Amino acid sequence: MIKLRLKFSKHGPIRFLGHLDVMRYVQKAIRRAEIDIKYSEGYSPHQILSFAQPLSVGATTDGDYMDMTVLSCSSPESVMESLNGAMNEGIEILAIQELPEKSVNAMTSVAAAEYIISFRENKEPSFDLLHEFTEFMKQNEILATKKTKNGEKQIDIKPLIYKWEILEDKSVHVLLSAGSSSNLKASLLIESLFAFANEEMQEFAARFHRLETYLEGEDEGGHYVQPMIPDMLNELSFAADKNLTQGKIYV
Secondary structure, eight states, rough: EEEEEHHHOGGGGGGGGGGGHHHHHHHHHHTTTTBOOOOOOSSSSSSSEEOOOOOTTTTTEEEEEEEEESSSSSSSHHHHHHHHHHOOOTHHHHHHEOTTTTTTOOOHHEEEEEEEEOOOOOOSSSSHHHHHHHHHHHSSSEEEEEEEEEEEEEEEEGGGEEEEEOOSSSOOEEEEOSSSSOOHHHHHHHHHHHHTOOOOOOOEEEEEEEEEEEEEEETTTEEEEEEESTSSOOOTGGGGGSSTTTTTOOO
């Protein structure tokens, strides 16, 4: 058995599919591509497939991941080629990597996610983004209301914002904590920024694009996050900095 990690992009109309529908779409593509994927045992066998981090409906991505276990293949690259050949327009496998047998699956590995948040025409904020975000981050704590399974609770999101910058086109570029233990949605961040600036955000004003998804690690330099496949980076990503080793960002 061979465990593989695949990096994929999602653009176009397919971005409006929910996470479960995307999973079903990929499962069908795997069958069309005749990939020798491993199935679970029991009365209702299913493909051994793990997606890293669900993406909000309507958002695009160049840095999402899934893990699969195959029983056989001539090479990881052949799996990527076959799967891309079976995909419709909208989802593309960008990179693939063979994983150690006992590696943690994609869903469990996620520690951070990187986004570019832009605004639709005529729905841009009226305030100065750079000034307001700078003041926003100067607060000792940034309280926001997070919806949970048990209702709502107020949390401090400042420790969950690892890096940020305002780009020349007036979009917001951020690296946020993600995963099961401490997850900050990009939508909650931008809503909190507008509330801080005392401005009501128009409906569907923001566009969300995920650049990269990160796992975490620890070494002599401390605690870091790193792209899940560090050798295939978008040039806009924080991790693409030439001064970084293997895209490691210490947080």
